[in-house]
Amino acid sequence: MEIRLIRHATLVVRFGGATILVDPMLGEAGASPPVQNSPNPRPNPLVPLPCTVPEVLNGVEAVLVTHTHRDHFDDAAASFVAKHLPLFCQPEDEGKFKGRGFTRVRPVAETVPWDTIELHRTAGRHGTGEVGRRMAPVSGFVLRAPGERTAYIAGDTIWCREVEDALRLHAPAVIVANAGAAQFLEGDPITMTAADVVEVARFAPGTAIVAVHMDAINHCGLSRAALSSRVSEAGLASRVWIPRDGETARY
Numbered sequence: 001m002e003i004r005l006i007r008h009a010t011l012v013v014r015f016g017g018a019t020i021l022v023d024p025m026l027g028e029a030g031a032s033p034p035v036q037n038s039p040n041p042r043p044n045p046l047v048p049l050p051c052t053v054p055e056v057l058n059g060v061e062a063v064l065v066t067h068t069h070r071d072h073f074d075d076a077a078a079s080f081v082a083k084h085l086p087l088f089c090q091p092e093d094e095g096k097f098k099g100r101g102f103t104r105v106r107p108v109a110e111t112v113p114w115d116t117i118e119l120h121r122t123a124g125r126h127g128t129g130e131v132g133r134r135m136a137p138v139s140g141f142v143l144r145a146p147g148e149r150t151a152y153i154a155g156d157t158i159w160c161r162e163v164e165d166a167l168r169l170h171a172p173a174v175i176v177a178n179a180g181a182a183q184f185l186e187g188d189p190i191t192m193t194a195a196d197v198v199e200v201a202r203f204a205p206g207t208a209i210v211a212v213h214m215d216a217i218n219h220c221g222l223s224r225a226a227l228s229s230r231v232s233e234a235g236l237a238s239r240v241w242i243p244r245d246g247e248t249a250r251y
Contacts, residue, residue, distance in 0.1 A: 001148055001174065004248040006056055007049055008216035009072055009178055011153075013064075016117040016145030021060045022153060024077035025070075026053050032070060037184045038219035044071065045216050050246030053080050062086040062114065066155035067126075067138040068093050071217050088112065088119055090139040108141065118144045122166040124157025127190035135190055142170045149173035149251055156182075156213075158189065159196035167204045174251050175200060178213035179227055180220030194222055194230035201236045208251060209240045216245075 002014035011022040030043040049056065053076070063085050065073050081087075083101045091107040098105050106112055108121040120142040126135035140155040140163075152172035157163055167175070177200055181193040192200070197211055211231075214224050224242050231240040241249055 001143075001151055002248060002250045003151075003174070003176065003210055005210075005212050005243040005245060006051075007045065007047065007245045009066075009156075009213050010056075011176065011212070012056065012060070013143075013151070013153075015143050015151060016115070016148050018061045018115060018117060019059045020062045020064055020143075021057070021081070022064045023066055023072040024056075024063065024081055025072060025074045026056065026080055027074045027076040031076070032074065035071075035182075035184075035217065035219040037186075039183070039185070039221065040218045042218045044218055046218060047216050047245065057081065060085065062088065064088045064119070064141060064153070065093065065097075066090070066140065066153065068096055069135075069156070072156070086114060088114070088141070090121060090137060092137045108139075116145050120144070120170065122152070122154070122170075123162040124155050125160040125162060126156045127158065128188045131184060131187035131190060140166060142166065142172060144170075151251075152176070152207075154178060156191050158192055159199045163200070164203060167200075167207070172204075172207055174208045174210060175204070176210045176212060179211045179222055180213040180215075180217070181222035182213070182217070182220045184219065189221075191220070194227050197227060197240060198231065198234045198236060201231070201234070201239055207239075210249065211240055211242045214242075 009023040029048040034041040094107040122140035181189040182191040
């Protein structure tokens with residue numbers, strides 16, 4: 001497999017012979033308002049794309065959206081992504097995508113086959129307490145295909161029992177972890193902190209971790225630099241890849 005970070009949680013994943021666009025946020029820097037009730041009230045995204053939108057979309061054969069918060073699917077994505085592409089999503093979001101004109105929406109309740117690939121939906125917790133309940137629903141997705149190592153795109157979740165269960169059940173070779181420690185002015189972080197990433201690594205010692213979801217949205221307080229320092233202190237730097245926008249890794 002090949003994983004390219006575009007920006008924030010937007011990925012282009014080459015898997016099972018197909019090219020899949022994950023969580024497209026394609027707007028220009030500053031095109032959206034800040035996330036409300038959060039620190040650092042700057043317009044989003046904080047940084048531009050590392051390439052043009054046509055370059056991001058070149059060769060894309062399917063789209064996977066973990067949930068429809070604006071930093072995972074924005075108005076620019078709704079405009080630029082071809083409406084005829086298969087679009088995989090959690091069942092709760094099916095109507096939203098059909099309402100935006102997508103004609104091949106494929107909700108994943110448990111498992112959906114597509115060509116040689118199987119997509120399995122996993123659960124997560126987008127925060128704790130009342131904040132977490134307001135942020136739900138969110139999903140992760142596991143990708144399997146003959147000749148490929150299993151990939152787990154965890155989505156917007158903290159370290160929790162649901163992530164543990166997914167790691168036990170699917171034993172992925174690679175997990176994409178949405179870090180950034182996103183947080184509002186009240187409540188706990190709603191995406192993985194540095195400590196959460198370390199917990200994932202220790203719980204699944206055979207799994208490579210791709211840590212994304214940093215340095216692009218105003219309510220994400222954990223930077224790449226801070227996460228890099230923490231995983232190095234924990235002796236995990238060789239297993240946790242923290243890509244810059246536009247970087248690619250192969251597994």
